[in-house]
Amino acid sequence: LRLRQITIVGLGLIGGSLAARCRKTFPKTRIVGVTRNRQALLKAKKERWIHEGTTDLKRGLQSAELVVLCTPVDTLKDLLKRIERRATGEIVVTDAGSVKGFLVRWADRQRWRHVRFVGAHPLAGSHERGINAAHPRLFDHSLTFVTPGRAVSPQALRQVKRFWSKISHRVVVTSPEKHDEVTAQISHFPHLLASLLVAGTAPGALPFAASGFLDTTRIAQGDPRLWTPIFNENRRELLRALDRFGFHLSRARRMIQKGSAKTLQQFLRQVQRRRAALE
Amino acid sequence: LRLRQITIVGLGLIGGSLAARCRKTFPKTRIVGVTRNRQALLKAKKERWIHEGTTDLKRGLQSAELVVLCTPVDTLKDLLKRIERRATGEIVVTDAGSVKGFLVRWADRQRWRHVRFVGAHPLAGSHERGINAAHPRLFDHSLTFVTPGRAVSPQALRQVKRFWSKISHRVVVTSPEKHDEVTAQISHFPHLLASLLVAGTAPGALPFAASGFLDTTRIAQGDPRLWTPIFNENRRELLRALDRFGFHLSRARRMIQKGSAKTLQQFLRQVQRRRAALE
Numbered sequence: 001l002r003l004r005q006i007t008i009v010g011l012g013l014i015g016g017s018l019a020a021r022c023r024k025t026f027p028k029t030r031i032v033g034v035t036r037n038r039q040a041l042l043k044a045k046k047e048r049w050i051h052e053g054t055t056d057l058k059r060g061l062q063s064a065e066l067v068v069l070c071t072p073v074d075t076l077k078d079l080l081k082r083i084e085r086r087a088t089g090e091i092v093v094t095d096a097g098s099v100k101g102f103l104v105r106w107a108d109r110q111r112w113r114h115v116r117f118v119g120a121h122p123l124a125g126s127h128e129r130g131i132n133a134a135h136p137r138l139f140d141h142s143l144t145f146v147t148p149g150r151a152v153s154p155q156a157l158r159q160v161k162r163f164w165s166k167i168s169h170r171v172v173v174t175s176p177e178k179h180d181e182v183t184a185q186i187s188h189f190p191h192l193l194a195s196l197l198v199a200g201t202a203p204g205a206l207p208f209a210a211s212g213f214l215d216t217t218r219i220a221q222g223d224p225r226l227w228t229p230i231f232n233e234n235r236r237e238l239l240r241a242l243d244r245f246g247f248h249l250s251r252a253r254r255m256i257q258k259g260s261a262k263t264l265q266q267f268l269r270q271v272q273r274r275r276a277a278l279e
Numbered sequence: 280l281r282l283r284q285i286t287i288v289g290l291g292l293i294g295g296s297l298a299a300r301c302r303k304t305f306p307k308t309r310i311v312g313v314t315r316n317r318q319a320l321l322k323a324k325k326e327r328w329i330h331e332g333t334t335d336l337k338r339g340l341q342s343a344e345l346v347v348l349c350t351p352v353d354t355l356k357d358l359l360k361r362i363e364r365r366a367t368g369e370i371v372v373t374d375a376g377s378v379k380g381f382l383v384r385w386a387d388r389q390r391w392r393h394v395r396f397v398g399a400h401p402l403a404g405s406h407e408r409g410i411n412a413a414h415p416r417l418f419d420h421s422l423t424f425v426t427p428g429r430a431v432s433p434q435a436l437r438q439v440k441r442f443w444s445k446i447s448h449r450v451v452v453t454s455p456e457k458h459d460e461v462t463a464q465i466s467h468f469p470h471l472l473a474s475l476l477v478a479g480t481a482p483g484a485l486p487f488a489a490s491g492f493l494d495t496t497r498i499a500q501g502d503p504r505l506w507t508p509i510f511n512e513n514r515r516e517l518l519r520a521l522d523r524f525g526f527h528l529s530r531a532r533r534m535i536q537k538g539s540a541k542t543l544q545q546f547l548r549q550v551q552r553r554r555a556a557l558e
Contacts, residue, residue, distance in 0.1 A: 123489040143487060172487075185484040190476060190495045192531060195550040197472060200520075200527040205464040208422060209557050210402040212498040216469045219491040220554045224547035228540050235535055241479075242532055248479040249528070252471060253521055256514055261507050268503035271474040275499045278488050 001162045005030040007064035008050070009057070009079060011040040013126060014096050015070030016134030018167065019049040024136055025166050034060035040131040049136075058086040066163060069095035074229035076103055080115060087114035094120045094146075094160045098183060098226075099233040100176035104149040116156035119147045119176060121183070122168050127221040144168040145183075147176040184237035188230055189245065192238065194220040280441045284309040286343035287329070288336070288358060290319040292405060293375050294349030295413030297446065298328040303415055304445050313339035319410040328415075337365040345442060348374035353508035355382055359394060366393035373399045373439045377462060377505075378512040379426040379455035387428040395435035398426045398455060400462070401447050406500040423447040424462075426455040463516035467509055468524065471517065473499040 006022055008015050011033050022031050033050040034057055035041060041053035054060050061067065061083060069079055076097055083093060091114050097103065100119045107117045124142035126133055144164040148157050165171045174182075194217045201209075209217075231238055255263055285301055287294050290312050301310050312329040313336055314320060320332035333339045340346065340362060348358055355376055362372060370393050376382065379398045386396045403421035405412055423443040427436050444450045453461075473496045480488075488496075510517055534542055 123487065125489075125491065127491075142489070182484045182487050185480050186488045186492045190492050192535075193472065193476060194495055195547060196524065196527045196531055197469060198550045198554045199546070200524050201464050205461045206553070206557060208402065208461050209465045210404075210421070212404070212406075213465045213469050214557060215494050215497045216473055217554050217557075218494045220550050222547075222551070224544045224551055227547055228544040231535055231543055232538055232540055235538060238535060239532065242528065242535070245475065245479050246525075246528060246532075248475045249521065249525060252475055253518065256471075256510055256517060256521070259511055259514060261511055264510055265503045265507040267478070268474060268501075268506055271477045271499050272501070272503055274485070275477045275496050278485060278493060278496075 001166060003029045003065045005032060005063045005065055007032040007034060007060045007067045009034045009067060009069050010071035011035040011037065011044050011131050013129050013133045016044060016049065016131035017136065017138035018068060018070060019044055020134060020136035021139055021167055023049055032060050043131050057082055061086055064091060067091060067093045072226050072229055073097040073099050073233050077106060080117060084112050084115045090114055090116060092116045092156045092159050094118050096120065096122055098230045099180060100147040101180045102233045104147055104176040108149040108151045116153055118152055118156050118160035120160060120164055121145045121179060127218050129223040139168045142168040143170045143172060145179045146171055146173045147179045180234050180237045184234055184241045188234055188238050189241035191219050191222060191227060280445060282308045282344045284311060284342045284344055286311045286313060286339045286346045288313045288346060288348050289350035290314040290316065290323050290410050291349065292408050292412045295323060295328065295410035296415065296417035297347060297349060298323055299413060299415035300418055300446055302328055311339050322410050336361055340365055343370060346370060346372045351505050351508055352376040352378050352512050356385060359396060363391050363394045369393055369395060371395045371435045371438050373397050375399065375401055377509045378459055380459045381512045383426055383428040383455040387430045395432055397431055397435050397439035399439060399443055400424045400458065406497050408502040418447045421447040422449045422451060424458045425450055425452045426458045459513050459516050463513055463520045467513055467517050468520035470498050470501060470506060
């Protein structure tokens, strides 16, 4: 994968970490950062994560062979439209957004002359946000979903797959719909659950929270500016996960009320094994 | 607090860590460990966490001025009865169990000649279990609830309070009922929630779990042998927490279905602040 220039739009936790990683992985490639956040530009320049930083999208696109969008999911359609208008030649675009269906379905309906879009989602992140939490190792053990639409060109797909396979530990190509179903379960709904646990705990009990509660609710500190559009754009799968959980909650209620130690211990042992297998 | 001998019954994560800590905190006190687990006795001896280890409760009680019960909550009544039968003089007993109401109410009804029981609960632990996970620093930042019953002698209460204040960072004296209400919210119900999240996630989605999911469900690895009686003995408060959560879950369902980004973002921002204030 030889690229003269990669342009990263958005220099927060993900964009900043991606720039840092790209500098290491592609030493001969020019890395350009685009963001309206001047402080992030300064930090990225100072850390030598980007060769050039600009607040001007058009300027950032000049000579870019690959553009990676690392901004909140509700900004991606608009950015893609602007890239199409400002680009002068063919340009491959991928992203790092946490919801894929709504975007890929929309992209499939566009008649773009310049943009070749292939959606992606690296499963990496933190409850911390912004470029100050960024670091070049964020993607080290991560898996990246690449979620091509029906209209994608084979060359663009190949390039995007190769790019993410250099960045993250593993790449899985899947449909946007399957992606949204899986991430609703392992990421979006757990985020909602942790948030509800914080919201539902009496203020008088919170000061006694110890390591268990803190672990369980850590992700509830995620940036609301990122998570609100994630919840909205993946609403259908999120609600399905919620309803499935509601069913399990009712069942647990009956099990606890009945008070059969044997049934309860069987349940907890099954869960313990299932969870321990993930580490 | 000068004690000739402290006897710790049960040498798992809590008992082992407590023995290790007692050796440091009370260098002139003889520390005796009682457990049926011979491997734990060997480990505790080898680590010099105990002066003497025995599988025989009666022998362990000889010369003990303070006994600390560190076994599952469903074993505590029986142990207290056995201590009363085997003791030859007055003996102060405390415990480290996660549920207090059922035990303290029961203890209040006993007519003991020897046992002076004052319940306690150090908020320390781990999803790991057994003496191999034990270490002398487990209680360093912990808070311990001391939960006296109505029948407690002031001297015994004073001694138990002083003991736990030497072990943990902070001691809070509260009623067993208040204790059970608070721990249901910050510990028992979160444990159930994390377990249900593991149980409710499709097997096909689990392999994609990343750090957020792992944090949120870490406590679901807790020892079922400990957690089953905790859930059973604190059933009432656990169900109250579950019902309160069910209410929040339904409200969240409506909020997400409506799809008002503003309302959702307000909710997430409130939660984020609340949670961030706990670290």
